[in-house]
Amino acid sequence: MGKQHYQITVNGEAKDILAEPRELLIHTLREQLNITGPHVGCETSHCGACTVDIDGRSIKACTVFTAQVAGKEITTVEGLGEPGKLHILQEMFKEHHGLQCGYCTPGMITRAHRLLQEIPNPTEEEVRFGIAGNLCRCTGYQNIVKSILAAAAVMNASQEAAE
Ligand code: FES
Ligand code: FES
Known part of the structure; x- marks a missing residue:
């Protein structure tokens, strides 16, 4: 299956993503959206460096496909503080x-x-x-x-x- 469009919300902003169904959320965040707070440590769900918040739950972004989070609200470390003010x-x-x-x-x-x-x-x-x-x-x-x-x-x- 080729690339498809998905709508996700990241740090309060709606994003239209074009991704293959097998693309991991961590790669969409870092490589497509340039949101590089979530890190790639192990890519095998062990280290937690990629942790983001999805609809109120802590999730390791290397363990979900972007296709699975279509329509959901994602918060990364970039979304926690305010411009010019740390959380x-x-x-x-x-x-x-x-x-x-x-x-x-x-x-x-x-x-x-x-x-x-x-x-x-x-x-x-x-x-x-x-x-x-x-x-x-x-x-x-x-x-x-x-x-x-x-x-x-x-x-x-x-x-x-x-x-
Ligand atoms: S990169 Fe280590 S848990 Fe995701
Ligand atoms: S891995 Fe270096 S501060 Fe945690």
């Missing part, structure tokens, strides 16, 4: 040294973003379990976990202040 998770990763080489970081932050919606006030154990599908070769996870817990604390405090 609080990005701020906390910066402040608490939650990254070294940075290769896992876009997937890790995108997963953490969804995790904090699933569990707004997680324990350390819940954070560690929640990011178990994302591998980091550099940090030993200590500072990643610290960054996510710090972001949760800031988000909860600002939520309480708003109430």
Whole structure:
């Protein structure tokens, strides 16, 4: 079967994609749309470097065909902050040294973003379990976990202040 048109929404923008049915979402994002936050680590669903959010769930973009996400809303790390303003998770990763080489970081932050919606006030154990599908070769996870817990604390405090 040849290329076909698919409509997907990425970071709030509708995109018309021409792709073969076998094209993986990670390749559509990086090569067609130039959205290079999601990284290719293993392409075998192990590392989580390619993690994106699809309709409110963390999904590894090397495990789905673009054809399967037609009509769905996809959020990548590029869609988390605002122009000129980092998301609080990005701020906390910066402040608490939650990254070294940075290769896992876009997937890790995108997963953490969804995790904090699933569990707004997680324990350390819940954070560690929640990011178990994302591998980091550099940090030993200590500072990643610290960054996510710090972001949760800031988000909860600002939520309480708003109430
Ligand atoms: S590149 Fe997708 S899980 Fe590793
Ligand atoms: S910061 Fe290098 S792989 Fe995580």
